[in-house]
Amino acid sequence: MPYCCKSVLKSHINNCKCSLEEYRYQCCVPPFSIQSRQRCSIVCPLKHLKNFNKRLYRSEIFRLFYERGDLPCTIQHITKGQALKWFINNLETLNIDYYLPIFIDGLCETKYPYSFIALQGK
Numbered sequence: 001m002p003y004c005c006k007s008v009l010k011s012h013i014n015n016c017k018c019s020l021e022e023y024r025y026q027c028c029v030p031p032f033s034i035q036s037r038q039r040c041s042i043v044c045p046l047k048h049l050k051n052f053n054k055r056l057y058r059s060e061i062f063r064l065f066y067e068r069g070d071l072p073c074t075i076q077h078i079t080k081g082q083a084l085k086w087f088i089n090n091l092e093t094l095n096i097d098y099y100l101p102i103f104i105d106g107l108c109e110t111k112y113p114y115s116f117i118a119l120q121g122k
């Protein structure tokens with residue numbers, strides 16, 4: 001469906017057989033459509049999307065569980081770097097159905113303690 005732009009003029013208006021007044025008050029057509037290839041059509045500019053702007057992604061649930069101490073793990077600083085230390089002796093007894101969605105939700109975190117724990121815990 002065309003949407004209107006009243007004062008858009010193309011640079012090749014001299015090749016068009018429409019009158020100047022008809023040409024000036026034509027409706028814009030969407031870009032990359034069949035109508036945009038027709039003679040004497042006005043192509044509206046593309047809409048600028050804000051895809052490359054910085055977005056804020058935070059996991060409120062993961063931060064809440066970590067800050068309250070509900071996650072059965074902590075960061076252990078060792079000589080080779082860091083590791084995740086679990087408070088449970090046998091990891092097979094850990095309820096995966098409960099903790100896995102929490103750790104997956106934390107993968108969108110970018111700050112240090114949250115991103116490390118979410119990545120190592122999943």
